[in-house]
Amino acid sequence: MIKIDNLAVEYKHFNSRLLALEGVNLEAEKGETCAIIGPSGCGKTTLLFVLAGLTPFQQGNVIINEEPVRAKRKKTALILQDFGLLPWKNVWDNTALGLKIRGSRPDILEKRVRNILQHLELYKFKDYFPGQLSGGMRQRVAIARALTLRPDLLLMDEPFSALDAITREELQSLLLTIWHERPMTIMMVTHSIEEAVYLGQRILIFSPVPGTIVSDIKNPYFGDPRLRERPEFYTLCHKVRTLLEEGKSNGKKRN
Numbered sequence: 001m002i003k004i005d006n007l008a009v010e011y012k013h014f015n016s017r018l019l020a021l022e023g024v025n026l027e028a029e030k031g032e033t034c035a036i037i038g039p040s041g042c043g044k045t046t047l048l049f050v051l052a053g054l055t056p057f058q059q060g061n062v063i064i065n066e067e068p069v070r071a072k073r074k075k076t077a078l079i080l081q082d083f084g085l086l087p088w089k090n091v092w093d094n095t096a097l098g099l100k101i102r103g104s105r106p107d108i109l110e111k112r113v114r115n116i117l118q119h120l121e122l123y124k125f126k127d128y129f130p131g132q133l134s135g136g137m138r139q140r141v142a143i144a145r146a147l148t149l150r151p152d153l154l155l156m157d158e159p160f161s162a163l164d165a166i167t168r169e170e171l172q173s174l175l176l177t178i179w180h181e182r183p184m185t186i187m188m189v190t191h192s193i194e195e196a197v198y199l200g201q202r203i204l205i206f207s208p209v210p211g212t213i214v215s216d217i218k219n220p221y222f223g224d225p226r227l228r229e230r231p232e233f234y235t236l237c238h239k240v241r242t243l244l245e246e247g248k249s250n251g252k253k254r255n
């Protein structure tokens with residue numbers, strides 16, 4: 001589904017340059033979920049933007065479903081860190097936005113938006129505006145909008161970071177349920193070790209900038225909705241924490 005070969009991304013800052021990503025190699029299967037975790041500023045958002053076709057790269061190859069990455073791929077959905085909701089549009093219109101932009105038939109749009117809003121328990125609030133919703137509800141609207149596109153690739157940038165612990169766990173479980181119903185490839189950036197272990201079939205640990213993958217951990221416990229109650233969960237969280245700390249100190253030595 002995803003094949004990245006020797007990717008490097010450099011940004012220009014007036015007279016200087018900043019190498020954000022270097023030597024990134026990754027292959028992900030269809031339906032696989034990858035959690036991306038690493039220090040602030042190491043290029044995680046940059047990688048998601050590259051996969052969405054929105055950031056150009058100077059070196060390497062990025063293939064999605066056997067085609068070179070491009071911005072207009074219809075089955076890629078991106079959920080931004082700030083949810084990307086339009087404050088002047090209500091829940092229904094915000095959810096329908098992606099389908100509208102893609103020129104969907106009105107009857108298909110109507111049916112999909114209604115189904116998804118009902119599924120995410122938002123239908124009652126369809127006339128509310130983003131300013132009248134809680135953070136968790138706004139997050140669900142952003143997820144609803146992405147899911148109306150029936151994506152085969154879902155890119156999420158720290159999707160649950162602004163939420164309280166319980167709402168966050170509820171939405172993580174909801175995402176897992178949705179994935180079980182309709183598996184799609186998910187690339188999710190997170191700063192939370194627990195979230196990475198709960199939602200990542202694979203956990204990709206990045207080095208400090210220029211970011212590269214320093215560990216690729218297979219998570220054999222992925223998919224269990226009660227994983228948080230198992231001792232294996234804590235053992236894996238501990239392993240990820242140790243690798244993150246090692247990556248950070250190796251990065252300091254490198255820089």
Ligand SMILES: Nc1ncnc2c1ncn2[C@@H]1O[C@H](COP(=O)(O)OP(=O)(O)OP(=O)(O)O)[C@@H](O)[C@H]1O
Nearest residue numbers: 011012018020039040041042043044045046047209
């Ligand atoms: N549009 C841009 N123009 C110039 N530099 C950029 C741009 N976007 C990101 N950068 C730089 O690239 C580096 C990586 O940024 P990026 O946003 O990908 O990091 P991140 O890993 O997502 O960080 P965080 O965890 O804080 O969100 C940073 O040093 C940042 O300053």
Ligand SMILES: [Mg+2]
Nearest residue numbers: 044045046157
């Ligand atoms: Mg970021």
